[in-house]
Amino acid sequence: TQLLEQSPQFLSIQEGENLTVYCNSSSVFSSLQWYRQEPGEGPVLLVTVVTGGEVKKLKRLTFQFGDARKDSSLHITAAQPGDTGLYLCAGERSGGSNYKLTFGKGTLLTVNP
């Protein structure tokens, strides 16, 4: 059972366009994390959201945690080729143990110059 569904799986856009990727679940998470991964490297943490309805901004990236803490979105404004990569969301189950994260399958983003 895939607990975290990411959409779209693949996204190819032109430089300067805006985009949104989604991470949805029927389960409640105590926190949700977004990572970006480049080929041949490990994922790098972008942000952690913990409060329902929370919005965090990181330069051109805006992250939102759903009110019910079951879903999240990542919006990128004016995408650049350097934004290309695999974007992964991961949820930590309620309880705060942080023993295990559940990962989505990722959104592979390509930004063309």
Add this chain to the structure above:
Amino acid sequence: SQTIHQWPATLVQPVGSPLSLECTVEGTSNPNLYWYRQAAGRGLQLLFYSVGIGQISSEVPQNLSASRPQDRQFILSSKKLLLSDSGFYLCAWSGGGMSFFGQGTRLTVV
């Protein structure tokens, strides 16, 4: 600052040979440690996690095993590799609601 080291970066091994991948963490004590496998650049599958020395939990039945001989050392092993063990293996540690990954090991079993 905390850092995580994982090696080797790439590995080509024949079927039936043993495997040992090592991961060490610096700058933190008693971390939660994890081994993940990633297929074809997609999502991560949790293989093992450890909350302390000698404490290993396995998430999926498989041909691999893990050990934690020291607080900041986590080892992934196999006695006899299978073709299906090929993949990208990632070590990670977590703390404070965040997870940090090593650079990964690309394992190809031939």
